[in-house]
Amino acid sequence: DLNKDVVNGRHGTDVERKRGEIGMHALRSGDVVGRHTVSFGTMGEELQLAHIATTRDVFAHGALRAAKWLADKGPGRYSMADVLGLSS
Incomplete structure (x- = not known):
């Protein structure tokens, strides 16, 4: 349950x-x-995966791709996994 397990930021000296x-x-x-x-x-190491966007164009491209994909779909609930063909 993310609402219970996620902590936004750290405060004070007890980190x-x-x-x-x-x-x-x-x-x-x-x-x-x-x-x-x-x-x-873990202790002594960290693995990071990052995506860095310096222009909003990349987000607009994804939104347009999703809109084009959605144009001929009927009513329903869809996700980006559907748009990208990743859903099972």
Whole structure:
């Protein structure tokens, strides 16, 4: 349950993470309009996967692709996995 397990940011001097807790942070800097990083860490190492967008054009391209895909679909609930052909 993300509502229970996610902690947004850290406050104070006690920064120890509780077992099972997921940390989430939001940052804005420079000309970066979208930076999404997933980090997996253990003692002594960290693995990161990142997507960095410096223009909103990449998001507009995805929105247009989704709109074109949706144009001939009937009423229903769809996701980007459907648009990209990734749903099972």
